[in-house]
Amino acid sequence: MLSYTLMTCDMDGTLLSDDATICTRNIQTIRQAIGAGLHFVPCTGRGFESLNHIQETLGIYQKPGEYVISYNGALITENSHNDILYEDGLPWDIASALYDFGVAHHITMHIYPYGKVYLYNYVPFERAFLEGRMPNIETFEPSLDFLKGQTVYKIVYMDPDLPTLNRYRQQLGSLLDDVTVSYSSDRYIEFNHKNVTKGTALRKLAGLLHIPISQTLAIGDNINDTEMLKAASFSVGVHNLNEAIRPYCNVVTEATNNEGAVAEAIERFILKQ
Incomplete structure (x- = not known):
């Protein structure tokens, strides 16, 4: 009998090795x-569409009764047809204003509507990082109107300098009153609708599947995993975690993301006899 029946797992820096395998x-x-x-x-x-090869490797691609939480928790889809079980996108006026700010400041941006990701100001530094990680579409559009009528789940600004990202956050001011702000991969500041987190989505999916929270385990490595780790009954940080999330982890693995940290967690806490 499994110790936990629902496990949510971060991808980059957790399940995936540094080379994205x-x-x-x-x-x-x-x-x-x-x-x-x-x-x-x-x-x-x-986005869920970028995980097809990962799901194939794990044997859950297009498998009924299996799920993906994407866009930091803004979308839950069922694998067989990518049917939407839950969604909470950015209000259009906020998404549009975030895009306008990015254009005005020449920021490298990710824009996430359903099933796609667009890259604006796609600099070589970011191209090199994303190679092999996720398909994307480069855009040069001066406004977000090219996505008018579609739900935008998330917008991301990229800069490897954290003070620069924090300066953008300060400059956006009250625009962020209805926005959840998170950081990831030591290069991104991410914007979702207010109350959208991986933790909210974990609780939502557990409820939809009638799985008690006591049967949930989460594993992650970075700041945008914090709410997921807090929401789960048992939380695991990988050895290479961002130290800011250590207080929210019940345990930290001996293995890094390159050494099978997820397998260690499953062996120790889910498949244990």
Whole structure:
């Protein structure tokens, strides 16, 4: 019998190695746990469409009764047809204003409508980082009107300098009153609708599946995983975690993301006899 039946797992820096692959130890252990009845749910800031190859590797691609939490918790989809179970996008006026600010300040931006990601001011530094991580579409549009009528789940600003990202946050001022702000990958500041977090989505999915929170486990590595770690009954940080999230972890793995940290968590806390 499994110790936990719903596991939410961050992708970059947690499940994925630094080269954006999944180590053999993780693949084998996750497949074993899924076969034993675990709902293994990728919980990511990315869009669900970028996880197809990851789901194929883990054996859950287009599999009924399996799920993805994407856009930092703004969307929950069921794998077989990517049907939307829950969504909470940015209000259009806020999304448009965030885009306008990014254009005015020549910021590298990610824009996430359903099933796609657009990159604005797609500089070589960011191209190199995203290669092999997720498909994207470059845009040069001066306003967000090219997505008018679509839900925008998340907008991201990229800069490797944290003080610069914090300055943008300060300059945006009251525009962020109805926005959840998070940081990831030591290069992104991310904007979602107010109250959208990975933790909110974890609780929402558990409720939809009639799984008690006491049966949930979460694993992550960075600041945008904080609410997910706080929401789960048992929280695991990987060895390479951002120290800011250590207080929210019940345990930290001995293995890094390159060494099978997710497999270690499953072996120790889910498949244990």
